Amino acid sequence: MKVKEIMDKEFIAVSxxxxxxxxxxxxxxxxxxxxxVLDDEKHLIGWITSLDVTRGLRDNHKKVKEIMHSxxxxxxxxxxxxxxxxxxxxxxxxxxxxPVLDREDKVVGVIRTFxxxxxxxxxxxxxxxKIFEAMVDELKGVTWDELMxxxxxxxxxxxxxxxxxxxxxxxxxxxxxxxxxxxxxxLEKFFVGLIAIGELVIARKxxxxxx
Amino acid sequence: MKVKEIMDKEFIAVSxxxxxxxxxxxxxxxxxxxxxVLDDEKHLIGWITSLDVTRGLRDNHKKVKEIMHSxxxxxxxxxxxxxxxxxxxxxxxxxxxxPVLDREDKVVGVIRTFxxxxxxxxxxxxxxxKIFEAMVDELKGVTWDELMxxxxxxxxxxxxxxxxxxxxxxxxxxxxxxxxxxxxxxLEKFFVGLIAIGELVIARKxxxxxx
Numbered sequence: 001m002k003v004k005e006i007m008d009k010e011f012i013a014v015s016x017x018x019x020x021x022x023x024x025x026x027x028x029x030x031x032x033x034x035x036x037v038l039d040d041e042k043h044l045i046g047w048i049t050s051l052d053v054t055r056g057l058r059d060n061h062k063k064v065k066e067i068m069h070s071x072x073x074x075x076x077x078x079x080x081x082x083x084x085x086x087x088x089x090x091x092x093x094x095x096x097x098x099p100v101l102d103r104e105d106k107v108v109g110v111i112r113t114f115x116x117x118x119x120x121x122x123x124x125x126x127x128x129x130k131i132f133e134a135m136v137d138e139l140k141g142v143t144w145d146e147l148m149x150x151x152x153x154x155x156x157x158x159x160x161x162x163x164x165x166x167x168x169x170x171x172x173x174x175x176x177x178x179x180x181x182x183x184x185x186x187l188e189k190f191f192v193g194l195i196a197i198g199e200l201v202i203a204r205k206x207x208x209x210x211x
Numbered sequence: 212m213k214v215k216e217i218m219d220k221e222f223i224a225v226s227x228x229x230x231x232x233x234x235x236x237x238x239x240x241x242x243x244x245x246x247x248v249l250d251d252e253k254h255l256i257g258w259i260t261s262l263d264v265t266r267g268l269r270d271n272h273k274k275v276k277e278i279m280h281s282x283x284x285x286x287x288x289x290x291x292x293x294x295x296x297x298x299x300x301x302x303x304x305x306x307x308x309x310p311v312l313d314r315e316d317k318v319v320g321v322i323r324t325f326x327x328x329x330x331x332x333x334x335x336x337x338x339x340x341k342i343f344e345a346m347v348d349e350l351k352g353v354t355w356d357e358l359m360x361x362x363x364x365x366x367x368x369x370x371x372x373x374x375x376x377x378x379x380x381x382x383x384x385x386x387x388x389x390x391x392x393x394x395x396x397x398l399e400k401f402f403v404g405l406i407a408i409g410e411l412v413i414a415r416k417x418x419x420x421x422x
Binding site: 054058112123126191199 | 235260261302306398405
């Protein structure tokens with residue numbers, strides 16, 4: 001996934017020569033804490049936040065260019081960069097938004113942390129049953145019921161608690177990948193559980209074939 | 212994971228009766244776009260953003276209580292809520308920070324979207340080789356080399372491209388779970404690939420045992 005797939009194209013921008021009062025009204029009406037400062041060809045030349053504006057209003061500054069951060073001080077990414085880079089930049093620099101540039105250094109979008117959160121959390125919200133459906137498709141010759149049976153046995157082995165195949169099926173229909181990871185104690189443990197299930201179901205398939 | 216494990220305990224707060232000029236200086240010096248408004252017992256009574264402050268400064272408001280949003284209009288979470296709830300709230304309401312309350316409705320922290328991004332992205336940054344190490348531990352009797360051999364065969368089968376066991380080992384040492392998901396086309400496909408590898412390695416183990 002590329003930066004351009006998660007960026008907000010409906011961003012606001014201001015010119016360095018407008019009054020900061022005008023910039024503040026624009027930022028308030030669009031509910032944006034930050035905005036890029038662009039020249040007439042949409043090249044990035046600076047960046048202001050609403051905190052620069054409060055300071056500017058108090059100190060009686062007039063123009064955006066008097067309060068803006070210069071381009072060199074701004075974290076930015078390119079539209080064809082991997083989305084992962086924007087995620088790492090937001091996390092490392094603790095910023096709420098990052099301007100996105102094209103090849104000519106023109107601003108074509110803004111990445112916002114809540115959009116990143118949305119993208120990342122979609123992965124977590126996948127139902128665990130979807131993963132089991134993919135598993136049964138791949139393990140040709142194994143039925144869904146055999147998979148649930150094996151899962152119940154592995155759960156009993158690992159937690160000591162008895163669970164029926166039906167209970168297990170209900171559980172994975174209602175739980176998400178995110179919940180499963182927190183419940184099992186991490187990604188690796190979640191995988192190990194799946195592998196144990198896969199191993200048991202294959203062993204049973206092999207045993208059945210021998211009969 | 213609970214909300215209290217990812218919240219920022221070093222948050223700032225303001226009283227409803229202070230001057231907005233004072234609030235703006237506090238927010239600027241701590242680089243916070245938002246702050247809870249608390250009574251003397253630290254109960255949440257309101258919320259202001261730096262955009263409320265710019266509007267307040269322009270309109271000549273004096274006190275924080277004149278510009279704050281009331282408690283009822285604010286997205287908030289409790290310290291013992293699942294962290295997932297805060298993630299979903301940030302994503303749904305497109306906010307940059309969320310106040311965290313204890314049982315007595317006192318503010319004990321603030322969740323910020325970039326902290327959520329950091330927590331979520333840590334999962335993505337796990338090296339794929341860690342997952343294979345967990346796999347080889349679980350598949351007792353299968354060696355690391357046998358696992359890499361099976362992985363190379365599955366890769367050839369699925370992509371048509373020849374890859375040696377050594378190439379494969381190098382690849383998973385350098386790539387992360389996040390990269391692997393984007394590369395394979397999603398979480399389910401990534402799992403299916405792992406299952407195919409597990410299936411092959413178990414089939415080979417069974418064949419070896421029969422000899």
